Amino acid sequence: MFSRKWALSAAMTYSAMLIAVICGGTTVWAAEDQAKDDVVKVQAEGEGLDQDQAIRAALRAALEKGGKQEIFSDTKVENYQLIHDTIISRAQGLVKNYKIVKGPDRVIGGTVKVWIEADVSKSVLAQSWGEVQNLLNQIGRPKILVWINERIDGRLEEGSALESQIEERLLKSGFDLVARKAVEAIRQKEMDDAAAEDNMPKLQAIAKDFEAHFFIAGTANANQAGVEEKYNVPISFYNCDVQVKGFYTDTGKLIASKSIPNTRGGARGYKEFSPQAGKMAIVNVSQPLVDALYEQMMEQWATAISAGGELILEVEGFNFAAANRLKRALDEIKKVEHVNMNFSKGLATYRINAKLGADELAELLCEDDFEKMLEIVDLKLNRIQAKGK
Template sequence: MMPVSRCALLVMILPLVMVTAQTTQVLTAKGVGIDHSAALDDAKRNAIEQGLGVFLSARTVASNFTLLSDNIITRAEGFVKAYKVISEAQTVDGGWEVTIEAAVTAMLDEILNDQAAIDILIQVMGRPRIMFLVNEQIEFSWFDRNSGLVETMLMQAFFDRNFNLVDREQLAAIRHNDMTRLAQQGNAEAAQNLGRMFKAECVVAGKASAVQNSNAYGMASIRGDLNVKVIRVDNGELLGVVHVSSTKAQPSPEAAARAAFEAAAEKAAQQIIAHLIRKWGGEAANFKPISLQINNVDFMRATDIEVWLKAHVPGVKTVSPRPFEGNVAEMEIGFEGTANELARALAGNTVYPVTVVNVTQNKIVLLSK
């Protein structure tokens, strides 16, 4: 039976007719890969490159579907909003060849106004779970400091756009502990630890504060400030920083504070979503960084593995080694695909046998045999 891709279930409900001609091009592109999913991903990348004028300087596909190429000469943001498979076939050496008709948008920001495109992107990225940790600092004794108004507003905005969230009720046990406070103060390691605890892929952590301005004409004026960081859990990557303010005047300080917080949360949600869409869209269109950790390996073997990865593993575009220490090699892999796909390729190789210890969306831990 034909393998099912990450997005195949969406094809039937997202026909190409939904896309307007003003913002997209419908292109035909072919892709090859070691399996059906990899070939489909390659076809979508080729459609994006074709539509946006992105060229590879030296692309060669060998009989075992090893892809050797120089860096992309011109980089551009793009995204396949919808596609349909025209033909698909398994090749004589076990790989796959897939041809698709794809609607490609040239402006990634347009996705922010297209929920169907956001839904596809979320699926492509593996429906990452997002966790919110926002502390409210209010200088007024009458305001409920545990209301969670800002956090609730942010989560509602993300829920409305079909993002996958960690339920706020699950966080009650850690709401006021030291690690949570550190994360809210901007400590990435604390945010990562909490994210792992609740199986989240991204953490949005920070503080909201309400400051009373001078009253005028019987109205209370309150400024609401919101500062958050967006942190990728498995590798600690900073995906975005958001700072917004909003001032509101109401008959009572409480009403003004709530209005200011609501307005600030609405602005922040839009900016956080934009950060994620740009980051994830860029990774879907080009290649994503995957952290690779190899345990029980000496320096020379680690160096050999670096060379082998780029030369012989399909989809590997870049290999950037990190400092070597204590028989542990770390490197960042630029890979056209998911961490699971890369882990399968590494686990199945016989040149440098390894055991896969752990796989998350953006990190792989291996044990060299």
């Protein structure tokens, strides 16, 4: 009798173990299948001035392909284009595994082309989409002030063709712009002088007044270089040079810089002096610059909202002791790498190097001991303003 009970008990124990093993194995297999379903293997190609640019272009194309069916399919989502372009700009950080399967090859026009095979994680894309969408819900769409001084044969033009090109590219991606017409006449003169003198602090102050998150400033010049016939068509040629820079308004940090040295461009015309031909010459030679400037700014914007960078925290109403206590507390935050503090007449300004965005830092400052020390009154892309308690 004892042996039968023991045998029955042993059989039941064995059965339970077998079920546990099977179920456990099913869990492991399910997890493995889920992981496999998450990763999409895609092939993509990219072209650029060198191998590095070509690889970056290929990674962006791979990310686009990998998320096309599920992540990027709902085009009716608010701020879709801005979210989409932001995520694509983070391709180097989001595509963790890739290999070059062909190239680099030099192609027609002197550019370099590569072909890659990459692993794209749909869950990583979905998480990134949520992060960007959440940030835009908090701070709204970034606003940009664009101001280009354009001179044709030394004469300052009222409207800039290059400025319009840049604005058109930014609007296409969903950024808000400060319209030139919205800047009153007296400020227009200040902006013209500041741009001509490369006076970035002055431009920064004006951009702050218009609550712009970024500002882009530069110069474009076109000087006549004679008329020539090409295929029996008269062309007015102009020598063009362009210099454009982009900055964070709050910190004044340079985030993009592109230039075109003296380059010959032309447009149809019969006269050497032809302002319209001069403008068209600038447009014709500037398209690669506009694309490259946009790419640089998008990469910086995408990095700032994901991996962080320099943040500014301004707190009014502190004495020095309170300001110093807050500095020590900020230094203790896990993702904060370094904090510099300036203190003057009750205003404490902290420059914080951190691997988190302003929105995430603001959330932390509303918790625990921080909540007892200060109250947040304004939140921007890279700046938090608060008052001491």
